[in-house]
Amino acid sequence: MNKTVDSPDAAIAGISDNMVLGLGGFGLCGIPENSISALIRSGVKGLTCISNNAGVDDFGIGLMLQSKQVKKMISSYVGENAEFERQLLSGELEVDLIPQGTLATRLMAAGYGMPAIFTPAGVGTEIAKGKESRIFGEKEYLLEYAFDIDYSIVKAWKGDEYGNLIFRKTSRNFNPLIAMAGKITIAEVEEMVPAGELDPDHIHLPGIYVHRIFQGSNYEKRIEQRTVRQRN
Amino acid sequence: MNKTVDSPDAAIAGISDNMVLGLGGFGLCGIPENSISALIRSGVKGLTCISNNAGVDDFGIGLMLQSKQVKKMISSYVGENAEFERQLLSGELEVDLIPQGTLATRLMAAGYGMPAIFTPAGVGTEIAKGKESRIFGEKEYLLEYAFDIDYSIVKAWKGDEYGNLIFRKTSRNFNPLIAMAGKITIAEVEEMVPAGELDPDHIHLPGIYVHRIFQGSNYEKRIEQRTVRQRN
């Protein structure tokens, strides 16, 4: 069950114009840096990107915005990105803003074969417009549908040739959920290990959800808000 | 945030007649042995027990059936239990049989604050009788409701005073799901460790879902089907 591919460029083979992609990460934490570079090299256009954030101007998905490859972003928060704002205001870019928990749960629903879920997030707000709602007990919930993703791209800390993934600290975030939602899922990892080296009890996402995996390189792992305290 | 209690008897304090309990485990694997003994000592009666299985005649929930503490079992499979069969046929015991995946997902729904989920399991069968169904795409799904559990009782391998739990191998099974579904959740562990000793990346169930935890003792960990191969 060797799912290893040699390069990010080989990993993204088959991704073509106007497809729906899911990309892991929260802010710049745990984003698939190598795959994003490969997508830019590929020149693929008209993408719909499902990702909690849209990167910053010169990093992450922001780079794909610069090269005008993204038609639509489906995110919960898209701040910190001037080019994003410009394209949005000029009408070049569509954006669908979704509550973060709804985004996460719609991804999980796809990975768990559930066509839709109920969540109270957005009840009574403009997010609820046109959506079916239903009362359970005394609380109102919106019906939200599972995502349908052509290719999912995630970044993990460690992985093996079976596609088993382990994430590190808060870089887990959306990665396992994006991964489980893809019809085809690509994982890049900081460290590829032989099958059997990962403790089967420590695996965060079983390889059954991963179709291609590669050892990434030159991770920048940029920090968005460097906050520190002084040593006494 | 010290949730440690001294004994299984202290852990089950508050469980009273006619309550709904959730109990972790699959077969006899990963069952809360110490808590079951305490429940038997307590003499509490009329319980509704949500558990994938009902133990065997002389172990696990089977012991609670012997002492006639169980009014109703909600399970996916209840074989291997003569006393169960006797009580069922005599009308002393009710049983609600639920597909295993539906059981698991209704527990997860409770832990994730989702009032109901959709699953195709049971469509077109007697399980679907009286249930709302709905077609998404071309497939039919049943609407199944989240469980409402008074006390959940689970068994983990390791835990800390915050209630963080790590399970071992296939003894994970229903345990994290039962744990997240309880209004009050009790965990017994083979090994209690100080806070900070468990790697936060290895925790299977965060302590926020656990209210009481204790170091269990004298685990029998009985094997139901001992299957082996011969050494050449």
Add this chain to the structure above:
Amino acid sequence: MLDKNGIAKRIAKEVKDGYYVNLGIGIPTLVANYIPEGLNVVLQSENGLLGIGPFPFEGEEDADLINAGKQTITTLPGSAFFDSAMSFGMIRAGKVDLTILGAMEVSENGDIANWKIPGKMVKGMGGAMDLVASAKNIIVAMQHVNKAGESKLLPTCSLPLTGIKCVKKIVTELAVLSVLPEGGFQLLERAPGVSVDQIKSATAGKLIIEGEIPEMTI
């Protein structure tokens, strides 16, 4: 005519490189013994494991490591544990390529009954209803006729159903048959030494026989 191991051996030929497979209790479990060396196949156990290995050596049994039939097992390199919600999540999402299970009855439109006999103690469906409702590819391993000599391949099931329109293929001691989307059992192969007439007389449901039916090779 095949014995249980023969049925398992024939079904093993349906397993392709790269497959994730769920094996039910009974004959399906035997299939694992006949998957050709070199084929990359991962076995799923719905209690929460990908990568089932062989039974443990005597003395190495681990109470925390069992399969869905509650038998002690081992794991192979590359295995992963998970909880039951994720286990049935991956099944429901169609990530398991092939499900092999036993049946009491199969109807000519692919309905399956394998969990309940009215009047007998009902033990429960376990994960069977989830598996048959979600699996992309379901092969049934069973005897062609029951102990009373009655066909188990029927126009409609008489027993309570486990799932509807889901069985794709059936392997019995007599034959390999596919269930056609429009209904009917298409005879694909005969077991060694079994005649088409024998299969005809053992099949109560609509049997479709087109051209020469080859004897299976296992």
Add this chain to the structure above:
Amino acid sequence: MLDKNGIAKRIAKEVKDGYYVNLGIGIPTLVANYIPEGLNVVLQSENGLLGIGPFPFEGEEDADLINAGKQTITTLPGSAFFDSAMSFGMIRAGKVDLTILGAMEVSENGDIANWKIPGKMVKGMGGAMDLVASAKNIIVAMQHVNKAGESKLLPTCSLPLTGIKCVKKIVTELAVLSVLPEGGFQLLERAPGVSVDQIKSATAGKLIIEGEIPEMTI
């Protein structure tokens, strides 16, 4: 009149032993600095962490360890990481005892607006809509009036809503107020040196004043 730290300090008094707390960006983040020593409190970060610790020492920042505001942080003993579905799952299930967040407007029936200003670039709601729709106990930390001098405690919100009937308490530079189930802001405490009249004139929504209003102690 309180400064930002004063508001945070007053809110910290609402945090009880054993609480799991989610702190929003801005003033709410400051609350962590004033939780009394000895109180057992676990801070949740909705990107997937229970057990937020202080900022790291310079040179010890870890790009893989950030809070929901994308700031580098540390963890405390007893912490746990998880994915975003579980994070919002525990929020939705009411496992988080207290949520503290900022707001642009709060209405007298507990509606909150804090994500969108028409005509300005919309950055998104992040996790705010999930939090306000699910949290059992929501305290808003905000200025009583906006930069134009207009009250942010209104009969009805004028900005697009984040959630409805969810705010339980409000702490501003002037006062502590509870939102009554039947509607209306009940004045509970005055900030040091602030008069009831000052609060009255800064509150556009229905203000309920019963008896003597004590000055808060922080």
